Amino acid sequence: MANKISGLSGSSTASIGAGSPAAKTRDAATGGSPAPAGSPPATGDVHITDSASQLASLEQAVRSLPAVDAARVAQFSTAIEQGNYTVQPQHVAEQLLQLEQALGHLPED
Numbered sequence: 001m002a003n004k005i006s007g008l009s010g011s012s013t014a015s016i017g018a019g020s021p022a023a024k025t026r027d028a029a030t031g032g033s034p035a036p037a038g039s040p041p042a043t044g045d046v047h048i049t050d051s052a053s054q055l056a057s058l059e060q061a062v063r064s065l066p067a068v069d070a071a072r073v074a075q076f077s078t079a080i081e082q083g084n085y086t087v088q089p090q091h092v093a094e095q096l097l098q099l100e101q102a103l104g105h106l107p108e109d
Helices: 050-064 070-082 089-104
Strands: none
Touching: none
16 A cells, blocks of 8 residues: 555565664653763753743733723723714724734744
8 A cells, every 4th residue: 555645655665773773862861862971960950041930920910811901891881872982093094004014024924
């Protein structure tokens, strides 16, 4: 039966490295790659930088915030009901243009 990706049949492929010992690819103590020669021995501890710690705490703080600011929604609802809210088309247009420009700078995938 042919392999759909390479077009090769499974019976004609040879074993790679047959008869040779396998190289050690992970350190059994830490689960990572073996340390290069001359480097200090691994202690198994993980060091997280201050920036990573700060980002993690900021992410948690953002996740704990509500998706909608209920107080702001109530403020706008009241202003609309009382007829005090006016749309400023120039401001809306400027904000849309700024958003479009910001999105234009994102890399395309």
